[in-house]
Structures are given as structure tokens and as C-alpha cells.
Amino acid sequence: MRGIIFIDPQKCLACKSCELECAVVHSKSKELYQALDEYPLPQSRVKVEAIAELTVPLQCRQCEDAPCVKICPSRAIEKPEVEQPVLITERLCIGCKWCILVCPFGVIGMDREGKAVIKCDLCFERLKDDKPPACVQACPTKALQFKSSEEIAAEKRKEYLVKFIKGKEMA
């Protein structure tokens, strides 16, 4: 499966199911009840943030020209291919936290032991099984969706034209 995580803030109701599922899927047991007893406790890579009326789940944008990749001194963060996720190799990470400083979205964090950084990995292992990322699966309002940028653009073009025609009909 290929695509990007598309966010519709209008539909986010801040239930944080995305945060919960992200953590579960990145746990050892991959199962909610067991994950509660794990050490270290699993961590979410997506964060629901709010400002004024806007609520948005934020995670790594998997940049093509990623600042974090550029700055990493030990090549622990890499973008193997175009339109593939930016991935962290934990054993190479020295915990210098430069990537946290340069990320324009603030979506990189430290792991619980404080040794390496973590961020959204687009659930690349699920993608191999043709399953969408866990946050997308979990979202009850479809505020998070997994689509290719072409699909998103095509939908927007349609939306625009519908509005345009409607506008002409009203006039």
C-alpha cells in the first residue's frame, strides 16, 4: 500500500483513539490489555493538539527532503525511497536530539528510556500486509485517512468543480 496520512481537522473530535491504537500497535504484544503491563509502556507517535476551535492529530509528514535526515550525524534517520516512510534505526541513534530541534512540525520525540528518538513510521509493516496505518484504522470519524496524494488532489479538484457549478447555478 502506498499513500500519505490525510487529515481533516473538521472531523477530529479529540477522542484520541489514534493515540491509543498507535501505542498498541507499537507495543511488544500488539494487544491493548497486555500492552498495559509492558515495560517500557508503549508510546504513541501521533499527538492530538488543539488550538482555539481547531483540533488536529499531528504526526510525521514523511518529508521527501527531510530536515531530520539531513541533520542526523549517525545516519540513524533515513528516507530509503521516494514516497516511502522516513525510518529510524534505533541502534544507530545517539540521542543527540538535533532532529527534534529541526523538525518543523514537532512530531519527533524521545522514547521512554530517553535513549533514542521515535516518530511515526507510517506503520510500514502493516502496509506490507496491505493494512492501513493503525491511527487511520482507529479513527471513528475518518478524520484520518490513508490516500495517495493523487487521490487527494483528484478529490479536491472534484470538490472545487462542484462548488464552482453550484456557485454558477445560484448566480
Place this chain on the structure above:
Amino acid sequence: MEKEEKSIDRASQEILEIAEKEGIDTAWDRYEAMVPQCGFGELGLCCRNCLLGPCRIDPFEEGPQRGVCGATPEIIAARNLVRMIAAGASAHSDHGRDIAHTLLLTAKEKVKGYKIKDEEKLVSLAGELGVNTNGKDAKEIAAEVAERVFSEFGQQHGELWFSHRAPQNRQALWRKLGIMPRGIDREIVEVMHRTNMGVDNDCQNLITHGMRTALGDGWGGSMIATELSDVLFGTPRPVRAKVNLGVLKEDEVNLVVHGHEPTLSDVIVTASQDPELIALAKKNGAKGINLAGICCTANEILMRHGIPIAGNFLQQELAIATGAVELMLVDVQCIMPALVSVAKCFHTKLVSTSPKAKFPGAEYVEFKEEEALPIAKKIVRMAVENFKNRVKEKVNIPDEKMDLVAGFTAESVFKFLGGKYRATYRPLNDGIISGRLRGAAGIVGCNNPKIIQDWGHVEMAKELIKNDVLVVVTGCSAIANAKAGLLKPEAAFQYAGKGLQEICEAVGVPPVLHVGSCVDNSRILITLCNVVAEGGLGDDISDLPVAGAAPEWMSEKAVAIAFYFVASGVFTVLGNPFPILGSRELTELLTRRLKETVGANFAFESNPIKAAHLMIDHINKKREALKLKPIMYEEREKVTFGME
């Protein structure tokens, strides 16, 4: 949030700054951390009633539209709401039950520290409840009254005695709609049954039973609590007192009592006046013992003894954070578990007293009526002995306290208006008929960090009295308005319209009347009955030019209260909406269609001035329908909604 965005009360603002500096968490901080709160919960679209769930309905119609069992938004939201009514009614009714229990024990002389203070009221109640008083002394009558009242909790059929105080038309309507409560506990149990998975799946039917349950609170549990408290502790009379954190004293032992049941707070009043304990305080370096209250129990001892109030709901942590409280004593309801951690930052002892309300981390001293006074004295002694542990450097008592007049009841206030020798509602009714008064309104309810503390209550009260609407207040709303100075007789000249001013001046009352604690909202019901009975203003409560509001509500008790007022015919405006907006049908039912059955409905408006005008418009419509004279001193200028 800036401190002005948290509270309009300068005392709160002052302590909030200190709390922030000292790293003490308050409800406001925890609210900020909780935001954004789950939209499914807010909309009433989350159901956790069974393990087929937990289920959520997507309000944007892309995800599931029904629960696993097939429940629609209407069913889910209505079930949740009606359970809130049950919870609130349970709190009030259990409170009433406890007072009845205390009365029974007092009648049987099994207690230390209580006696029957208002025999006149006892005899009057006895008459009403069908208890024969011939040749019986007060204790015998009290025992029978208590047993008669007790039976209402467990009865399975029949009607509640006090529901017969309502106008005949209203009673007939309740019977016709099938919402005349049959037994206080029965209706609550039926809520829990109906809201189980797979029982009542009709939102209108659920709400109908919800109204019956709420009526079992207003005309049952709460009214019992009020009336029997008057018998035991005395019917309140107008009293002067002070309010806000500034009532705490630098040089005295400060004992703060918080919670709800006067069974505890009233006997603490007695204990705190014990000469031996005062002497002990002096030996410990204090000038005396200073008792103050928070929330409803504060209102109870204020109304009956003029004891000062330290603050309302959102100030419970702040009172401790003044560093000046030797002991905070709690019983039930509205007590934040956070108090444990705030108390740990100071020398303050947090003592819980009810087997129904335990707080890990607090000291537990079980309160039993049989040993009431000795236990109360023991607790006061604990406070006195803690005085020497007060850390002077940590003491910050804001220099904020306000005078107030409280102590109005359905009986007393209109003894005033009737003059010394005739207790009558005639002058009140005439005041409304003649247009000097536009009508009356009740502002009740809690604080909530979602609304700037006290702003909702005070702005609404000011706007209403400006428009010649007499305002009665209870609970934390009363405390809010008291802090803002609206409970002083002089407030009439500062804030009231000309018509209301004239009445206040003639009678010598403030434009905003404190009628008590939250169970004392039942006093408002009684007052409305008396107004109807006096005549000239229609035949039912729903004819009256009155309205109710809870601008800063948070508690399930407020849901029960709002429902019993609407079911009794009073239009009620809530600040924040019920958590039901995810169901269009239920929202329609509560905000429009309910009027067709019970003669009143709800409105949701968080801006207090806009809400006040919803109430004023409603009152005006009622006046028109009654063909009353126009308002004597109608405002010439157009009213604006702008806030100064």
C-alpha cells in the same frame, strides 16, 4: 489561561497566582490539560452500558451510525441523560434520607447534639402528612413524622405527600402524563432498569420517566431534606454575614467545613463555640476558633447561624492554598479528591467523615449522629491542636470579603412583604401584576472552569435585576452573587431597575434573595405554589412570569434540578448544554417539544446576558398571556448585548 480568564473573583485570582508559583495544581490546570475533551462524550454519542461496546456514533455520518445493539443517537443520548438525572436525584434523596434518620434518632433521644428547634414547623408538617398530633409531645410527633417521611423512600405505589402542594392543575397534568412520582427510590431504580441494554429504546419515553424521577427529587428527597432540616436546625431567618476567602483569620484557628449535610456542619457550629475548646485555642496561641464553610453545607450554616462562607465550588482548593486552614472537614458531594494533594502542601488536615465518601490520603473520623457532639468536639480539637503547625510564611489570606444578607425562605420573605402581622404573598403578586416587578427568576448551580468563575452567575443576576426581575439564588450561585455584593440591600440602588428598587426599599431586602443550599431549591418550588395560590397570576406554575437558570452547572444534581423545574412548568436556561447535542431529535424534544406536554422547556446559552434576555423574553410572554399591566418602568433605550 490568564487569571482573569479563570475567575472574576479577585480572591480566586490572587490565590491562583500563588498556586501557580508554588506549583500547586488546581481544577483549572487539570481542565487545561484535559482539553480538548472527547467530542463523543460531549455530544452524548458514547455508550458504555454494556460490553457489546463501548460504542461511538460518528456525528459526521461516515463511521458507525448505530451501536452494536442497534442503538441510535437518540437512545444513547437519552439513556445517558436520564442516568444523570438518577444520579443527581440519588444524591439529593440520600441527603433527605439522612436528615429523616437524624430526626428519628433525635425524637428517640438517641443522639448527642441535636434537638427539635422548630416545633411549629414540625406540627404543621405533621398536619400535612396526616399525623395526629393530639396529646403528643414534640418527640412523639417528630418520630411519627420521620417514619412517615421514611416510608416515602421505599414506597412502591401511591403519591408523594409534598407533590400535593403543587397547584391542582399541575398535579392533574402529572397524573395525565404518568409522571406523578410513586416512590422516591422506585423511580431511580426504574431508571437503571430502563437504561440497561435492550430495555427502553424510545427517547421520549425515557425522558418522560426521567421527569418522573426528577419530580421524586424536587417534591421528594430535596423537599424532605429542606423541611426536616428546618425542623431540626431551625427555619432560617434573615441574617447578616460575610463571604469570601478573606473571612479566614490570621490569628484564629480556621476550621473549614465542606460538603452538604447540616447534620455535620450544624453540630460543628455548636462544638466550635465550646468554651473549653476556645480556651485550648488560646493556649495554643490563637485568639479563637473561626468556622467557615464551602459549598452547600456552608449555605446551611449561613442561613441558620450566620456563619461566614469561605468560598464556592471552585475555591475549595484555593481555601487550603491560603495556608491558613488548620482543618478542612468534609462529608459528601462536590468534594474534589484533589484536596488530598493540596492539603499535603500545607499543614492542613483533611478529614473525611462519611462512610459513603472516603478519600485515600485524608484522615477518616466517622461521624455518627449518636455521638455527634463528642465527635464534633474531637474534630475541632484536632484543628485547634494543628494551629501551632501553621507556617507563617506560607499564609496568604486575600483581603477580600463581602457583606451579605441571607436567610430567606418561602415563609419568611413574604412575612416581610406582608408586614409584621400578616404573612401573605399578596404584595408580591400585586407587585408583579402592577408591573413594578416584571417577574422572578431563580439562578442556581455550580461553578465550572469551562465558564469564568462567577461571571455567568453575576452578569445574569445584574441583567435580570436591571430589568425589574426579582432574583432568588441558591448553592454556589448564591455564593457567587454574594461575593459580588449583590446580596446587600444597597445593591438595589446600584444595580436594580426602578420598580425592583422600590420594592426592595419598601421591604428592606436585597434585589437578590439567598434562599439556601441546593436541596433548598425546593423552597423555590414552594414559593411558586404560594404565588399561584395567592391568585391573579394564573392557575399553574407554567402560567407564572418566572424562569430558572444554571449558568455554570457541572453536577448531575443540576441535571435533576433542571428537570424537576421544567417538569413543574418553569422554563430553564443552562449555560453549557446537556451532553446530548449529537442527537437532533433529543435536542428538539428538550428545547421545543417538551413545552407542549409539561408547559416548559430547556434552552442552552452560555453567554449570561443573552441567557438573561431569553428569560426576560419568556417572562414578557407570560405577562402578555396573563394580560398583566405593562412594566411600570420599562427601559427606554434598546438593550444591547455588548459587555462593558
